[in-house]
Amino acid sequence: MRLYGITLERGLLLAPLSGYTNWPMRILSRRFGAELCYTEMISAEGLVRNTKNTLCLLKRPPQDAPLIAQIFAHSSSDAALAAKIIEDAGFDGIDINMGCPVKKVVNRGAGAALMRDVPLAQHLTQAVASAVSIPVSVKMRAGWDSASINARELAGAVEMAGVRCIILHPRTRMEMYKGIPRWELLSDLRRSTAVSVVASGDIRIGSDIERLRALGADGFMVGRAAVGRPWIFRELAGGKPPDIDERREIMLEHLDMLCSLYGRQKGTVFMRKFISGYVRGIDGASRFRSLACKAASFQELQAIIKRLPASRDSGM
Numbered sequence: 124m125r126l127y128g129i130t131l132e133r134g135l136l137l138a139p140l141s142g143y144t145n146w147p148m149r150i151l152s153r154r155f156g157a158e159l160c161y162t163e164m165i166s167a168e169g170l171v172r173n174t175k176n177t178l179c180l181l182k183r184p185p186q187d188a189p190l191i192a193q194i195f196a197h198s199s200s201d202a203a204l205a206a207k208i209i210e211d212a213g214f215d216g217i218d219i220n221m222g223c224p225v226k227k228v229v230n231r232g233a234g235a236a237l238m239r240d241v242p243l244a245q246h247l248t249q250a251v252a253s254a255v256s257i258p259v260s261v262k263m264r265a266g267w268d269s270a271s272i273n274a275r276e277l278a279g280a281v282e283m284a285g286v287r288c289i290i291l292h293p294r295t296r297m298e299m300y301k302g303i304p305r306w307e308l309l310s311d312l313r314r315s316t317a318v319s320v321v322a323s324g325d326i327r328i329g330s331d332i333e334r335l336r337a338l339g340a341d342g343f344m345v346g347r348a349a350v351g352r353p354w355i356f357r358e359l360a361g362g363k364p365p366d367i368d369e370r371r372e373i374m375l376e377h378l379d380m381l382c383s384l385y386g387r388q389k390g391t392v393f394m395r396k397f398i399s400g401y402v403r404g405i406d407g408a409s410r411f412r413s414l415a416c417k418a419a420s421f422q423e424l425q426a427i428i429k430r431l432p433a434s435r436d437s438g439m
């Protein structure tokens with residue numbers, strides 16, 4: 124299958140996750156089989172105004188490819204200018220966020236708020252698609268709330284505006300991340316649009332992929348299930364889960380990469396977000412978690428990880 128003009132063997136994608144999918148998480152996910160990754164959402168306005176923290180989100184090592192940059196925007200002109208910056212920075216595609224439910228974003232008319240204003244969503248998409256020559260996609264939800272399910276209408280509008288791919292997380296903005304995804308909307312989009320359709324939501328095991336493929340999905344995006352579990356992509360391709368030694372090595376490498384991105388202090392604190400995922404299901408996980416999350420320095424956390432597996436005998 125091809126997405127953004129890139130040939131993929133299995134269609135396994137790492138989702139954009141704000142606060143998580145920086146280059147260390149992307150590099151590890153790729154190693155285990157993620158074929159295409161996304162940046163976390165980036166403010167188009169921040170990019171255009173050259174905000175330091177925003178520009179940082181574009182940084183990545185050369186092996187972090189292929190990579191799609193995701194923007195959120197309310198203004199079509201900011202979105203188009205940001206798209207040009209992203210194209211010039213060598214990204215393989217641009218995704219426009221029309222699904223973020225967070226108040227800070229929707230109150231500014233971006234993210235899922237665009238689902239309530241289809242003409243603006245279409246105008247903004249068109250502005251981006253005509254500003255660049257790299258492929259453009261839109262990531263959307265089912266609708267704003269259960270009384271206004273309009274993914275099909277929005278998909279038609281952005282298809283006309285020039286997108287090559289639609290990513291559907293079929294919950295409403297009001298549902299946030301809970302409740303059963305409305306997968307019937309995926310087959311609906313498959314029938315009503317000619318562009319590629321990617322499924323996002325609760326993909327955890329191989330049978331999820333088979334089910335979504337049967338509904339017409341061209342790609343399978345994994346988000347929460349990849350946090351602290353980059354090997355999920357290997358498992359989804361039929362491979363084995365890691366043993367403790369492998370988990371330990373991955374955690375140490377993840378910590379190292381975070382420290383090279385943020386410096387030792389911030390990198391060590393950032394690593395806490397992943398600890399639960401890394402040790403879920405193993406003996407002594409809860410003791411390990413509480414020790415690791417209290418580690419005051421890089422050296423301390425590194426030593427705790429090296430002592431995995433946690434056991435009462437080893438003093439953990």
Ligand SMILES: Cc1cc2nc3c(=O)[nH]c(=O)nc-3n(C[C@H](O)[C@H](O)[C@H](O)COP(=O)(O)O)c2cc1C
Pocket residue numbers: 138139140141142163164193220222223262292300323324325326344345346347348
């Ligand atoms: C902490 C968190 C941050 C997220 N950040 C983004 C984001 O920056 N852009 C985006 O399009 N979706 C974002 N999402 C939504 C995910 O990409 C995905 O669509 C959703 O979590 C459902 O997939 P999952 O069940 O595989 O996590 C975020 C979700 C979570 C839980």
